[in-house]
Amino acid sequence: MKQYILALDQGTTSSRAILFDHDGSLCGSAQHEFAQHFPVPGRVEHDASDIWTSQLACARQVLREAGVSAAQVAAIGIANQRETTVLWDRKSGEAVAPAIVWQDRRTADACERLRADGHAALVQQATGLELDAYFSATKLAWLLDNVAGARERACRGELAFGTVDSWLAFKLTGRHVTDVSNASRTMLFNIHDVAWDERLLTLFNVPPEVLPQVVSSSEVVGHTHADLFGSPVTVSGIAGDQQAATFGQACHSQGMVKNTYGTGCFMLMHAGAQAVASHNRLLATVGWRVGGATDYLLEGSVFMGGATVQWLRDGLGIIEKSCDVEELALSVPDNGGVYLVPAFAGLGAPHWDPYARGTLIGMTRGSGRGHVARAALEAIAYQSAELLMAMQKDAAIPVTEVRADGGAARNDLLMQFQADLLGVPVVRPKVTETTALGAAWLAGLAIGFWESREEVAAQWQAEKQFEPLMREDRRRELMATWARAVERSRGWAPSGSGV
Numbered sequence: 013m014k015q016y017i018l019a020l021d022q023g024t025t026s027s028r029a030i031l032f033d034h035d036g037s038l039c040g041s042a043q044h045e046f047a048q049h050f051p052v053p054g055r056v057e058h059d060a061s062d063i064w065t066s067q068l069a070c071a072r073q074v075l076r077e078a079g080v081s082a083a084q085v086a087a088i089g090i091a092n093q094r095e096t097t098v099l100w101d102r103k104s105g106e107a108v109a110p111a112i113v114w115q116d117r118r119t120a121d122a123c124e125r126l127r128a129d130g131h132a133a134l135v136q137q138a139t140g141l142e143l144d145a146y147f148s149a150t151k152l153a154w155l156l157d158n159v160a161g162a163r164e165r166a167c168r169g170e171l172a173f174g175t176v177d178s179w180l181a182f183k184l185t186g187r188h189v190t191d192v193s194n195a196s197r198t199m200l201f202n203i204h205d206v207a208w209d210e211r212l213l214t215l216f217n218v219p220p221e222v223l224p225q226v227v228s229s230s231e232v233v234g235h236t237h238a239d240l241f242g243s244p245v246t247v248s249g250i251a252g253d254q255q256a257a258t259f260g261q262a263c264h265s266q267g268m269v270k271n272t273y274g275t276g277c278f279m280l281m282h283a284g285a286q287a288v289a290s291h292n293r294l295l296a297t298v299g300w301r302v303g304g305a306t307d308y309l310l311e312g313s314v315f316m317g318g319a320t321v322q323w324l325r326d327g328l329g330i331i332e333k334s335c336d337v338e339e340l341a342l343s344v345p346d347n348g349g350v351y352l353v354p355a356f357a358g359l360g361a362p363h364w365d366p367y368a369r370g371t372l373i374g375m376t377r378g379s380g381r382g383h384v385a386r387a388a389l390e391a392i393a394y395q396s397a398e399l400l401m402a403m404q405k406d407a408a409i410p411v412t413e414v415r416a417d418g419g420a421a422r423n424d425l426l427m428q429f430q431a432d433l434l435g436v437p438v439v440r441p442k443v444t445e446t447t448a449l450g451a452a453w454l455a456g457l458a459i460g461f462w463e464s465r466e467e468v469a470a471q472w473q474a475e476k477q478f479e480p481l482m483r484e485d486r487r488r489e490l491m492a493t494w495a496r497a498v499e500r501s502r503g504w505a506p507s508g509s510g511v
């Protein structure tokens with residue numbers, strides 16, 4: 013009877029389930045979108061039960077459609093949107109409030125106050141993170157303070173906190189766990205000690221009774237309730253989605269880098285067996301813990317990656333479909349001096365400027381739609397190049413290639429320009445579902461479905477490699493012009509209007 017690994021990829025806007033066989037080939041997938049709630053400006057919520065039911069529905073669907081029984085699923089691996097915060101009643105298994113999504117800014121003021129009181133250094137040293145509303149700690153504190161009776165109930169041990177991995181593992185198996193990679197995004201976890209940090213629990217006023225048990229990213233954490241899939245299935249892999257994608261891109265050794273070109277861009281570099289503190293406003297984070305060894309990553313993200321192309325489509329209406337951008341951009345030989353800084357929601361790493369705003373600059377009477385399309389694509393590459401430059405400064409590790417995935421990585425023009433700007437090859441893999449593949453590998457390694465990391469890494473195959481063709485002096489000139497454009501975009505919005 014052929015055996016499979018089932019990967020659950022619980023993302024911000026949809027849940028997906030993907031089946032892989034022993035060769036690492038994709039044997040089926042299903043995807044269900046679910047509702048996004050924006051109750052007031054700055055707030056983003058998910059109904060935790062939607063997360064669970066959509067995830068369960070696509071897991072069942074992919075098995076049904078592939079004609080695979082639960083007995084043929086050797087293990088389940090979970091990858092998930094990170095930082096999103098769920099608080100639930102241990103007994104009823106129901107969330108006590110809507111989940112607060114990572115994009116939610118309601119605790120920005122609380123973070124501002126903590127920074128003003130001088131706590132950012134402790135947070136950065138212990139967690140590797142910026143003291144920001146992005147991470148779970150202040151979201152959890154908000155729930156404890158604003159849901160009637162929550163703090164008292166939490167202290168009595170009646171409530172459980174978790175990120176989405178934790179919520180899914182609880183629903184699947186009844187266990188209250190989280191893996192090290194997800195824990196490292198809560199802002200409550202000491203990435204050097206690989207344990208919850210009491211100083212941070214005190215700082216954010218979080219009672220230890222609510223915390224999940226921390227497990228490694230590749231170990232048996234439990235078995236699914238029999239009624240879910242017909243018979244119990246082992247759950248043996250968990251990682252945050254960006255870490256899972258890094259694992260699935262086989263970036264398993266120091267200096268290897270992947271960049272995901274989705275709505276935003278997430279670039280992660282393998283930093284080795286010790287956390288590398290960033291001096292360039294990147295994040296140090298746990299990659300995964302496998303077989304007792306913890307690997308660390310450096311992470312940088314930009315808010316507007318493929319979303320810049322969506323803006324061309326929905327905001328400007330100059331293309332009909334995202335993929336049309338390539339043809340429009342190719343209708344001109346170059347950007348004609350036009351630069352687009354897509355700081356529509358401020359700038360992420362390495363600038364972290366919530367007051368920056370979108371800037372289109374360098375237009376002349378000869379500028380047209382093609383130049384704007386070209387500038388939009390180039391902006392994705394420029395922002396990613398800034399991340400890699402910051403990483404190389406922090407880690408002083410030579411980078412020999414960047415592995416690309418995500419929707420916009422399908423764009424050959426973008427990939428070529430990216431390689432030109434970076435000065436190293438950009439490589440697109442055959443299996444682009446790298447998040448799910450990483451979760452599958454982690455789950456399969458734990459149960460001996462695959463023997464070693466070397467074995468799974470050997471499954472990774474390049475589909476296309478883009479070689480850098482640009483001369484070094486031209487690259488420097490372009491990056492310098494981009495830096496001038498970024499300067500123009502910064503600090504534009506009035507103070508207090510940061511998003």
Ligand SMILES: Nc1ncnc2c1ncn2[C@@H]1O[C@H](COP(=O)(O)OP(=O)(O)O)[C@@H](O)[C@H]1O
Pocket residue numbers: 023025273274275276317318319320321322334335336337338418419420421422423
């Ligand atoms: N051919 C293309 N060229 C450039 N961008 C594209 C192309 N196809 C899709 N995109 C962009 O990729 C993004 C979707 O990628 P995806 O990895 O599915 O994102 P996410 O997981 O963040 O939802 C969209 O923002 C879309 O505009």
Ligand SMILES: O=P(O)(O)OC[C@H](O)CO
Pocket residue numbers: 022023024025092093094095114252253254274275
């Ligand atoms: O759900 P995604 O793919 O947009 O990923 C979200 C990230 O994990 C947030 O940190």
